Amino acid sequence: MSILVYIEHSEGKVKKTSLEAVAFAKALTSQTGEGDVVAVALGSISDDELAAVGGAGAAKVLHAADSRLDAGVIQAHASAVAQAFQKEGSKTLVLAKSSLGDAVAARLAIKLEAGLVSNVVELPKTDGDYMVKRSIYTGKAFAETKVTTENKILAVKKNAIDLKLTDAKAQVESLEVSLADSDFASKITSTERATGEVLLPEADIVVSGGRGLKGPENWGMLEEMAKTLGAATGCSKPVSDIGWRPHHEHVGQTGVKVAPSLYIAVGISGAIQHLAGVNSSKCIVVINKDPEAPFFKAADYGIVGDAFDIIPKLTKALKAEL
Amino acid sequence: MKILVCITHVPDTTSKIQFTADNTKFDTTGVQFIIGPYDDYALARAVELRDQTGGKLTVINVGEAETEPTLRKALAIGADEAIRVNSNPKDSFFVAKQIAHYAKEGNYDLILMGRESIDFNGGMVHGMVGELLNMPSFSPVMKLEIEGNVVKMAREIEGGKELVEASLPLIAGCQEPIAEWKIPNMRGIMSARTKPLTVVEVVADETQAAVTGYQLPPAKGSVKLIDKDNVEELVKLLKNEAKVL
Numbered sequence A: 001m002s003i004l005v006y007i008e009h010s011e012g013k014v015k016k017t018s019l020e021a022v023a024f025a026k027a028l029t030s031q032t033g034e035g036d037v038v039a040v041a042l043g044s045i046s047d048d049e050l051a052a053v054g055g056a057g058a059a060k061v062l063h064a065a066d067s068r069l070d071a072g073v074i075q076a077h078a079s080a081v082a083q084a085f086q087k088e089g090s091k092t093l094v095l096a097k098s099s100l101g102d103a104v105a106a107r108l109a110i111k112l113e114a115g116l117v118s119n120v121v122e123l124p125k126t127d128g129d130y131m132v133k134r135s136i137y138t139g140k141a142f143a144e145t146k147v148t149t150e151n152k153i154l155a156v157k158k159n160a161i162d163l164k165l166t167d168a169k170a171q172v173e174s175l176e177v178s179l180a181d182s183d184f185a186s187k188i189t190s191t192e193r194a195t196g197e198v199l200l201p202e203a204d205i206v207v208s209g210g211r212g213l214k215g216p217e218n219w220g221m222l223e224e225m226a227k228t229l230g231a232a233t234g235c236s237k238p239v240s241d242i243g244w245r246p247h248h249e250h251v252g253q254t255g256v257k258v259a260p261s262l263y264i265a266v267g268i269s270g271a272i273q274h275l276a277g278v279n280s281s282k283c284i285v286v287i288n289k290d291p292e293a294p295f296f297k298a299a300d301y302g303i304v305g306d307a308f309d310i311i312p313k314l315t316k317a318l319k320a321e322l
Numbered sequence B: 001m002k003i004l005v006c007i008t009h010v011p012d013t014t015s016k017i018q019f020t021a022d023n024t025k026f027d028t029t030g031v032q033f034i035i036g037p038y039d040d041y042a043l044a045r046a047v048e049l050r051d052q053t054g055g056k057l058t059v060i061n062v063g064e065a066e067t068e069p070t071l072r073k074a075l076a077i078g079a080d081e082a083i084r085v086n087s088n089p090k091d092s093f094f095v096a097k098q099i100a101h102y103a104k105e106g107n108y109d110l111i112l113m114g115r116e117s118i119d120f121n122g123g124m125v126h127g128m129v130g131e132l133l134n135m136p137s138f139s140p141v142m143k144l145e146i147e148g149n150v151v152k153m154a155r156e157i158e159g160g161k162e163l164v165e166a167s168l169p170l171i172a173g174c175q176e177p178i179a180e181w182k183i184p185n186m187r188g189i190m191s192a193r194t195k196p197l198t199v200v201e202v203v204a205d206e207t208q209a210a211v212t213g214y215q216l217p218p219a220k221g222s223v224k225l226i227d228k229d230n231v232e233e234l235v236k237l238l239k240n241e242a243k244v245l
Helices: A016-032 A047-056 A074-088 A099-111 A216-229 A237-241 A272-278 A294-298 A307-321 B037-053 B065-077 B092-106 B125-133 B186-192 B231-241
Strands: A002-007 A036-042 A060-064 A092-096 A114-120 A130-136 A141-147 A151-156 A171-174 A187-193 A205-209 A232-235 A262-266 A283-288 A301-304 B002-006 B009-011 B033-035 B056-063 B081-086 B110-114 B137-147 B150-157 B160-167 B170-174 B197-200 B209-215
Touching: A002 A016, A002 A074, A002 A099, A016 A036, A016 A047, A016 A092, A016 A151, A036 A047, A036 A074, A047 A060, A047 A171, A060 A074, A074 A099, A074 B137, A092 A099, A099 A114, A099 A151, A099 B092, A099 B125, A099 B137, A099 B150, A114 A141, A114 B092, A114 B209, A130 B209, A205 A216, A216 A232, A216 A262, A216 A307, A272 A294, A283 A294, A283 A307, A283 B231, A301 B231, A307 B231, B002 B037, B002 B092, B009 B065, B033 B037, B033 B065, B037 B056, B037 B065, B037 B110, B037 B137, B037 B170, B056 B065, B056 B092, B065 B081, B065 B186, B065 B197, B081 B092, B092 B125, B092 B209, B110 B125, B125 B137, B125 B170, B137 B160
Parallel strands: A002 A036, A002 A092, A036 A060, A060 A171, A092 A151, A114 A151, A205 A232, A205 A262, A262 A283, A283 A301, B002 B056, B002 B110, B056 B081, B081 B197, B110 B170, B137 B170
Antiparallel strands: A114 A130, A130 A141, A141 B209, A187 B160, B009 B033, B137 B150, B150 B160
């Protein structure tokens, strides 16, 4: 028996959130006695990169290298993961919440007759009823969820567990999956993705700007600070609505929900809809010239002042320290 | 074309979230309920598609009688008829089973809903309905155009988007900027009163992962303010106190 983990990769690298899911599953096996953690990876990726998933706690990685799986075709991925689950005789599937992961998990819940819990924030309680804590109301509350099915799927939120990687290597085995043409009925015709940058939903540090920055031409100083910190850049809804920044950078209730270690908000007043997207951050810094900005109430640290004065100075101080 | 849009009845995004009955019930005191913001995008796009191609637009909600004003609002925005499955929505699986049943009965070409409800944020119902009906499902979809039988969509992925093509029938979980939210006009509000709203019964009373209790996050301590002329202090605090650098 084993816990199966569906891992995603991008540009030849296993995603960090997927490694967190492996570490989460590893901690869960030591609690439930479900044996080893087995990861399943789909599409083209090197054996070396997959073996390194052992560092997060996987004993084995099943690799279905079929290049048709390089694209995230939802039905095909769901079908392949279901086959791996059945082959392993697993009862529990763990995965990281993501655009593709969520879509695949929902279909798997039906295929595997598995109770599915999303936005899982900590290890389930498994002595007695199977109780899973998840984030709800866009981070404003938590729900205890009782899973009553034999098979279970847990879609884990970022930072649900501390990831500590070792040098351990997983055994990589090839996985044969049988996929029908109907699994590929939809076609991904092109992909536009910011490359070489830190992706916002997965970033450990996020630097966001609001209307207080006065115009898109002023994003350079934020980007420089983000680069210094190895951070992703985000923005408030008004900023993406007026087109200063692309939609995929909009952080908030109806945009990207982030859960970084550090969130720095510059010139954002802190409307409740924006706070909903950032309230899972470990530490929040707010820089705003209005001392009455509601964001200060949700912040750990704050500076009242002009962003155009503070940001260059802060970037300089960060460069000196890092 | 027959379009089905699934509507959630959720607290307004500015609501203060509180619980009662020993943290087992959501406290509705002073809370205004709205159409889920993502569902509102799905509905807006569905109205546009119905107006372009003709056909019928049905909205469905799984909820008790208190959700009817929300369904009436969807009718005022432009839906032709509404279905309410008469039950508290117990979990994603339960809701998906109801929707799959009535969707199959209605033989819809296109099923739209929000990418997730803003109360439980599961984002699972579209995929579950897709699997139950053996239809492709896509989410989060930020653009959807229909050319003949081909549906061209943009699906948001981390840091960008992918363009996807599929054929009808299909299911999509929607988000901005798929369409602009529509505000009901007076004519819409008047006509909504007489459009059909059918109440139907639960078809499969099964749950897999129901909520048993709630918790609020621990209260945030007060903000530590740093002088604007001493940004080095902030860097030190982030490094040594918060330990996030």
